[in-house]
Amino acid sequence: MIDLYASTTPNVLKVTLMLEECGLEYRMLPMNVWRGEQFAPDFVALNPNSKVPVIVDHDGPVTVFESVAILFYLAEKCGHLLPASGPTRYDIMQWMVFQAANLGPANGQFNHLMLFAPQDQDYGRDRYTTELHRVYGVMETRLTEKPYLGGDEFSIADLAAFPWVWSNANRWAENFPFLARDASPGIADWYERCAARPAVQRGLTAHGTLKPLVSTSTPEDLDRMFGRGAYAWRP
Ligand SMILES: N[C@@H](CCC(=O)N[C@@H](CS)C(=O)NCC(=O)O)C(=O)O
Structure with a gap:
């Protein structure tokens, strides 16, 4: 347990x-x-x-x-969802660290500044709006080259990234451009592949x-x- x-x-x-x-x-x-x-x-x-x-x-x-x-x-x-050895293990690790150091903090700080910061100061919001576009751009480039962040197979790197995309797509709706197929086809296709997994659906329900x-x-x-x-x- x-x-x-x-x-x-x-x-x-x-x-x-x-x-x-x-x-x-x-x-x-x-x-x-x-x-x-x-x-x-x-x-x-x-x-x-x-x-x-x-x-x-x-x-x-x-x-x-x-x-x-x-x-x-x-x-x-x-x-x-993580090979015991070999190069793919390190591909997965680097995308896990990208999520922990860049994707997660960019989404989290963006949310904080939009929802909780004094509205008369633009510096933080401008900085994190730009950072958000930058990190989703990095993700889009990767996902036009490979079907999953770690490479050819679904891995814990996708499980680390998916919740931020899911959460902020729901939170910001039409103001969240990073799942729009015309702008981000790689992320849009990847998102559908991840969401179609039965375990992901069970986890979302729980x-x-x-x-x-x-x-x-x-x-x-x-x-x-x-x-x-x-x-x-x-x-
Ligand atoms: N790097 C941490 C971040 C965890 C985190 O920020 N948790 C938030 C909820 S998502 C929290 O507990 N916030 C309470 C606080 O900051 O006091 C992780 O990935 O586990």
């Missing part, structure tokens, strides 16, 4: 999709990160970085935080049972989560 500390966010969805791909028994333990549950000492003992997802694999027991590390752990536990909790936060909760106001670092 695996416990997944969960919220309705793309980094958690990566893990749900992988647990379904592996056919592992798991349960989701919802965390209200909008009310600061990630800062409770019991949770910090599991993840010193105070973020979901975290898994506790009771067959071990083993605790893993950071979504990409969790995908590697599950891939190696199950021998699924993830859909989590309740969105953003509206439960107080202004102070948001300040603490975003490190602003009374929580901003000052010398």
